[in-house]
Amino acid sequence: MNTTSLLPEDWSSKIGRLQIATKSKLRGQHKGSHRSMRFGSSLDFSDFREYYPGDDVRQIDWNVFARTDKYFIKRFLDEQEMRVHIVLDGSKSMKNEKKWTLAKQLASSIGQLVLGRDDRLSFALVSEEKTIPFRRKGAVYRKAFSSHVSKLPNPTSTQLFTSITPQHIAKDCTVLFILTDGLEPIEEWEKMLRKMPKFSQDIRLLLIQSSEDINPSFTGDLQLIDSETEQRVNVSVSQTIIAEYEKKRIQHFKELDSLCRRYGIHTLKVETKDDISHIFFHQMIRANWIN
Numbered sequence: 001m002n003t004t005s006l007l008p009e010d011w012s013s014k015i016g017r018l019q020i021a022t023k024s025k026l027r028g029q030h031k032g033s034h035r036s037m038r039f040g041s042s043l044d045f046s047d048f049r050e051y052y053p054g055d056d057v058r059q060i061d062w063n064v065f066a067r068t069d070k071y072f073i074k075r076f077l078d079e080q081e082m083r084v085h086i087v088l089d090g091s092k093s094m095k096n097e098k099k100w101t102l103a104k105q106l107a108s109s110i111g112q113l114v115l116g117r118d119d120r121l122s123f124a125l126v127s128e129e130k131t132i133p134f135r136r137k138g139a140v141y142r143k144a145f146s147s148h149v150s151k152l153p154n155p156t157s158t159q160l161f162t163s164i165t166p167q168h169i170a171k172d173c174t175v176l177f178i179l180t181d182g183l184e185p186i187e188e189w190e191k192m193l194r195k196m197p198k199f200s201q202d203i204r205l206l207l208i209q210s211s212e213d214i215n216p217s218f219t220g221d222l223q224l225i226d227s228e229t230e231q232r233v234n235v236s237v238s239q240t241i242i243a244e245y246e247k248k249r250i251q252h253f254k255e256l257d258s259l260c261r262r263y264g265i266h267t268l269k270v271e272t273k274d275d276i277s278h279i280f281f282h283q284m285i286r287a288n289w290i291n
Contacts, residue, residue, distance in 0.1 A: 006105050006150050007276065012112060012142065015280065019117050020084060020110070021291040022175050024202035049073060081137070082119040085173040085200070086110055087165055089180035090127030094155040098272040099210040103179050105276045106206060108149040110177055113290065115142045123148070124168040127157040133168075160184055162192040169199045176200040182207040186255045193263045203265045204289060207253070210272045214249075216242065 008014075051060060051071035059073035088107050094100055107123065114121040116139050123134040123145070134148050162184050169176065176199055182189070196203050253269070260267045268287050270279050284290050 006101065006108055006146070011109070011276075012116075014277075015109060015113060016116060018113055018280070018285075018290050020082060020113055020119075020175055021288050022082070022202045024174050024200070082114070082117070082174045083170070083172070084110070084114045084119060084121055084175045084177070085170040086121070086123045086177045086179065087168055088123070088125050088152075089161045089178075090125045090129075090131075090152075090155045091157045091159070091161045091184075092155055093181055093183050094208075096210045096212060096272075099181065099208055099213075100155060102270070102272050102276070103208050104149050104152060106208070106270075106279070107177075107179055108146045109276060109280060111145045111149070112142050115139055115145060121145065122170040122173070124170075125152055126161055126165050126168050127153075127155070128159045128164070129153070129157065135170075160188055162188040165192055166195050166199075171199060173200045175202045175204065177204050177206060179206045179208060181209060181213065182253065182256055183213070186252065186259070189256055190259055193259050193265060196265060197263060201264075203263075205260055205265055205267045207256075207267060207269045208272070209269060214271065216245065 049072065051073050055073050061072050061074050064070075064072045086107055088103060094103060111121050111123060111134075115136065118138055120137040121134070121141075125131045131152070134145055136145065161180055165178070176196070182205070257267055259265075266287070266289070268283060268289065270283060274283075280290070
């Protein structure tokens with residue numbers, strides 16, 4: 001494992017042929033490697049149309065003129081860049097070591113796909129502490145982005161991720177990735193999610209869950225401390241309490257899934273017990289997030 005990139009040494013070559021899949025309209029204002037529905041100056045021929053005064057005479061097809069005695073110009077599909085934004089939850093509930101490591105691995109890997117395709121990447125750690133956002137384009141910045149993510153401070157924010165995320169999102173992006181554990185109250189998620197469609201038409205909520213989130217190993221009389229609010233609660237953990245927790249956890253994510261469907265947001269749940277290869281080459285490809 002390379003400590004700088006958080007990923008296996010050969011990871012870049014393994015994912016080198018993959019790219020972000022999207023049906024969203026490309027919104028970049030600069031040239032890129034993705035075919036747009038607009039006409040432009042790529043090498044991909046589209047069709048002919050009759051010449052009108054003011055058209056570029058260099059586009060006239062003289063072979064067609066010789067056959068028809070009429071002026072026609074060639075049209076080519078334009079190639080546009082994709083603009084991808086990644087936001088990473090920096091709240092205290094993400095401080096579980098395995099959860100935080102997987103979150104950074106996912107952020108770094110998605111960023112490498114974007115930069116490797118000559119697309120524009122922007123990344124932000126959502127935290128009450130100010131961190132410098134990463135905004136770059138081009139494969140030359142892949143190593144720099146991996147280093148940037150690997151050096152992120154451990155999650156310490158006590159503010160609600162859902163309340164401050166909109167301040168960290170780049171406007172008018174093709175694809176928006178939101179990396180979080182999704183554990184905040186449903187009413188707070190609804191406030192945030194209703195704002196999301198104005199940022200992008202392709203929003204993906206990547207829910208990262210640890211083994212402790214899914215199956216807590218606590219037993220006996222304990223004092224539990226909320227990792228975000230630091231509120232303390234004395235509990236006696238029994239099988240009944242564990243069963244009630246599981247019921248509420250399942251209900252929470254059902255409601256979150258329902259909210260996401262309402263606002264046209266795609267969701268994918270991943271667990272820390274799964275390695276990055278399984279998530280990328282099975283879950284994300286199967287979900288058609290990458291191809």
